[in-house]
Amino acid sequence: xxxxxxxxxxxxxxxxxxxxxxxxxxxxxxxxxxxxxxxxxxxxxxxxxxxxxxxxxxxxxxxxxxxxx
Numbered sequence: 001x002x003x004x005x006x007x008x009x010x011x012x013x014x015x016x017x018x019x020x021x022x023x024x025x026x027x028x029x030x031x032x033x034x035x036x037x038x039x040x041x042x043x044x045x046x047x048x049x050x051x052x053x054x055x056x057x058x059x060x061x062x063x064x065x066x067x068x069x
Contacts, residue, residue, distance in 0.1 A: 021027060028036070044060040
């Protein structure tokens with residue numbers, strides 16, 4: 001059964017908003033942004049999403065640290 005046009009347009013608009021937020025780095029909640037700022041976190045955060053739900057997440061500390069000279 002074909003999807004009505006309005007549902008396809010709504011899904012397309014939602015995915016466009018998703019891409020925009022990724023490009024502009026709007027991926028953390030304000031509370032999480034405050035926390036990483038407060039602890040001065042330097043690292044990499046990864047999130048795996050499957051079927052619209054967070055499957056797993058993780059982090060690597062010191063990802064951006066310069067090697068000691």
